[in-house]
Amino acid sequence: MTPVTEKGTQTREAILDRAVDLASVEGLEGLTIGRLAAELQMSKSGLFAHFGSKQDLQLATIAAAAERFRATVVEPALEQPEGAARLRALAERYLDQVDTYSGGCFWAATSAEYDDRPGPVRDAIAAALDAWLAELEHQARAAGVEHPERLAFEMYSLVMGANARYRLSGDKRVFGFAREAIEQLLPQPGRPAQAGS
Amino acid sequence: MTPVTEKGTQTREAILDRAVDLASVEGLEGLTIGRLAAELQMSKSGLFAHFGSKQDLQLATIAAAAERFRATVVEPALEQPEGAARLRALAERYLDQVDTYSGGCFWAATSAEYDDRPGPVRDAIAAALDAWLAELEHQARAAGVEHPERLAFEMYSLVMGANARYRLSGDKRVFGFAREAIEQLLPQPGRPAQAGS
DNA sequence: GGATAAAACGAACGTTCGTGCTTTTCTATA
DNA sequence: TATAGAAAAGCACGAACGTTCGTTTTATCC
Numbered sequence: 001m002t003p004v005t006e007k008g009t010q011t012r013e014a015i016l017d018r019a020v021d022l023a024s025v026e027g028l029e030g031l032t033i034g035r036l037a038a039e040l041q042m043s044k045s046g047l048f049a050h051f052g053s054k055q056d057l058q059l060a061t062i063a064a065a066a067e068r069f070r071a072t073v074v075e076p077a078l079e080q081p082e083g084a085a086r087l088r089a090l091a092e093r094y095l096d097q098v099d100t101y102s103g104g105c106f107w108a109a110t111s112a113e114y115d116d117r118p119g120p121v122r123d124a125i126a127a128a129l130d131a132w133l134a135e136l137e138h139q140a141r142a143a144g145v146e147h148p149e150r151l152a153f154e155m156y157s158l159v160m161g162a163n164a165r166y167r168l169s170g171d172k173r174v175f176g177f178a179r180e181a182i183e184q185l186l187p188q189p190g191r192p193a194q195a196g197s
Numbered sequence: 198m199t200p201v202t203e204k205g206t207q208t209r210e211a212i213l214d215r216a217v218d219l220a221s222v223e224g225l226e227g228l229t230i231g232r233l234a235a236e237l238q239m240s241k242s243g244l245f246a247h248f249g250s251k252q253d254l255q256l257a258t259i260a261a262a263a264e265r266f267r268a269t270v271v272e273p274a275l276e277q278p279e280g281a282a283r284l285r286a287l288a289e290r291y292l293d294q295v296d297t298y299s300g301g302c303f304w305a306a307t308s309a310e311y312d313d314r315p316g317p318v319r320d321a322i323a324a325a326l327d328a329w330l331a332e333l334e335h336q337a338r339a340a341g342v343e344h345p346e347r348l349a350f351e352m353y354s355l356v357m358g359a360n361a362r363y364r365l366s367g368d369k370r371v372f373g374f375a376r377e378a379i380e381q382l383l384p385q386p387g388r389p390a391q392a393g394s
Numbered sequence: 395g396g397a398t399a400a401a402a403c404g405a406a407c408g409t410t411c412g413t414g415c416t417t418t419t420c421t422a423t424a
Numbered sequence: 425t426a427t428a429g430a431a432a433a434g435c436a437c438g439a440a441c442g443t444t445c446g447t448t449t450t451a452t453c454c
Contacts, residue, residue: 157358
C-alpha cells in the first residue's frame with residue numbers, strides 16, 4: 001500500500017504543529033529541541049535531523065504558524081464580502097483564536113521577542129505581520145473608510161491589545177471592549193463615515 | 198567623610214539601570230548574569246552577590262523599570278490637570294519614551310514573555326500593567342467619558358500597538374496614527390461625547 | 395592607622411543548550 | 425521477501441547557563 005504522504009513528511013508536520021503551540025508559550029528561543037523531542041517522545045537527534053539547525057526549525061515553525069493563521073482566521077473570513085463585513089469577520093476569528101489556543105497569539109509572543117534581533121527569523125516574523133496589516137488595510141480600503149492605513153493600525157492594536165490583556169489579566173471583558181471599539185471604527189449601515197473624520 | 202550612599206547601593210543601581218535596558222531588548226530570560234556582568238565590566242560572582250538568585254535580579258529589574266516608567270511617563274504628566282489633558286500627556290510621554298529607549302517598551306517585551314509562566318515574576322509584571330491600566334481608567338473617569346474602562350483599554354492598545362509596529366517596521370507614522378486615534382476617543386473642547394456612544 | 399565588614403573576584407560545579415557523527419531500525423518498493 | 429534508502433536513535437562534544445565557594449581587594453568606622 002502506498003501511503004499518501006511518506007513517514008518523514010508527516011513526522012515533520014507533527015513536529016511543527018507542536019512547535020507552533022510551544023513557541024506561543026515559550027517563545028522561539030524557549031522552543032528548545034530537547035523539550036520538543038521529549039513532548040513528541042522522540043530523540044533530540046532524530047528530531048534535529050528534520051531541520052539541520054535551530055534557526056531552520058524556527059523559520060519552519062513561523063511558516064507553519066502563518067499557515068495555521070491563514071486557515072483559522074483569514075480563510076473563514078473569505079465567506080464575507082470584502083469591506084466592513086470581512087473586517088468584522090477577521091476580527092472575530094482572531095479573537096476566537098486567541099481564546100482557543102492555550103498559548104495565545106503566536107505573533108504577539110514572537111514579534112515582541114525578536115523585534116530587536118536582526119536576522120532571518122525577525123525578517124520572517126516581520127513579513128507575516130506586514131501581510132496581516134496589508135490585508136486589514138486592503139479591506140479597509142474596500143470598506144471605503146477615509147484613512148485605511150490608520151484603521152488597519154487601530155484594528156491591529158485593538159485585537160493585539162485584547163490578546164495581551166487577556167493573557168495577563170484573564171479578564172474576558174477585553175474581548176467585548178475590542179469588539180465595541182472596532183465597531184465604532186467601521187462604517188455603519190445607513191451612516192457612511194467612520195475612523196477619524 | 199561620610200558618603201551619601203554606600204558603594205554597594207550605587208553599584209546595585211548601576212546594575213539595575215543597565216538591566217532594564219538589556220531586558221527590554223533580550224527579555225527577562227535573555228537577561229543573563231554573565232552578559233550583564235561583562236557589560237558592566239565586573240565579575241559574574243560579584244554581580245550575582247547583589248541579588249542571590251536570578252529571580253531576585255529579575256524582580257529587582259521589574260521594580261527599577263516601574264520606577265523609571267513612573268519618573269519618565271507618569272510624573273511629568275502630573276503637570277496637566279486630571280482628565281483629558283492628563284491622558285493626552287500620558288500618551289505623549291509614553292510614545293516619546295518608546296522612541297527614546299533603544300529597546301522600546303520594557304513592559305511590552307516582558308509581559309509577552311511571561312504571560313504564560315506563572316510565578317512571582319509574572320505577578321510583578323501583571324501588577325505593574327494593572328496599575329497602568331488603572332491610572333488610565335482613573336483619568337478617563339475624571340475626563341467624564343462614558344466608558345472609562347473601555348477607553349483605558351483602547352489607549353493601552355493604541356500606544357502598545359504603536360510600540361510594537363514601530364519596533365518591527367520602523368515606520369514612525371504609527372505614532373501619528375496612535376495620536377489621532379486617541380484624540381478621537383477623548384472629549385473634544387466644545388463637544389462633550391466620545392468613545393463609543 | 396588598624397580592625398572589621400562589605401564588595402568584588404576567579405575558579406569550578408552540575409545542567410542544559412545546539413550540533414555532529416555513527417549505528418540501528420523502519421519502510422517502501424522490485 | 426529481499427534490499428536500498430530514509431528515518432530515528434545513541435552518544436559525545438563544546439559552550440553557556442545559574443550558582444557556590446574560598447580568597448582578595450576595597451570601604452567604612454573607632
